Amino acid sequence: MLRRREGVVLQYNGNFYNGSFIGARAQARVVSAFLGTPDLFDNLIVRYGLIAVSALFLLALLYFIYIGVRALFREARRTAREAGYREGSAAARAILRMFIWAAFFGTFYLLIFFLGKRLGWWAFPLGAIALVAMIWGLLSADKLLTVPPGDVRQQMVIAGTVTILLLVFVGTIWLAV
Numbered sequence: 001m002l003r004r005r006e007g008v009v010l011q012y013n014g015n016f017y018n019g020s021f022i023g024a025r026a027q028a029r030v031v032s033a034f035l036g037t038p039d040l041f042d043n044l045i046v047r048y049g050l051i052a053v054s055a056l057f058l059l060a061l062l063y064f065i066y067i068g069v070r071a072l073f074r075e076a077r078r079t080a081r082e083a084g085y086r087e088g089s090a091a092a093r094a095i096l097r098m099f100i101w102a103a104f105f106g107t108f109y110l111l112i113f114f115l116g117k118r119l120g121w122w123a124f125p126l127g128a129i130a131l132v133a134m135i136w137g138l139l140s141a142d143k144l145l146t147v148p149p150g151d152v153r154q155q156m157v158i159a160g161t162v163t164i165l166l167l168v169f170v171g172t173i174w175l176a177v
Helices: 024-035 044-082 087-146 152-176
Strands: 008-012 015-018
Touching (some): 044 087
Antiparallel strands (some): 008 015
């Protein structure tokens, strides 16, 4: 190992390497080869072990998501049943509510991402306004469960509100891209 003013120079396979000229991964290989320690990720057992552990954590996360979605669906279906809907209609309303929630969360996060990418920190006030609009839309979707079965006018008002809010979100995303 040779020392210079700029830093440490390493010799590997007859070549001299300065840490500022090569990437971090290559520098780690040069250092590990120089020090005689093997690279941890060159070991197949370690590599596939990390893949297996990551897959196990992914399965656990998906299971927790499944449990949460099932609980939300059952609660929404029970709420619609208490409002006077039949079993099939209550299940359809619960699925519609969950779809609306997923659409609002997805469009909100896309909106925040693209606005933040376009405007930087100046997107914060627009993001706060979008958050208020999203909460309003989610509460409107929840009202869809408790509207009496014969009140078509109120159902159309809720559907129009949710649709307009989603279209504003998608239009803003379109402009920000």
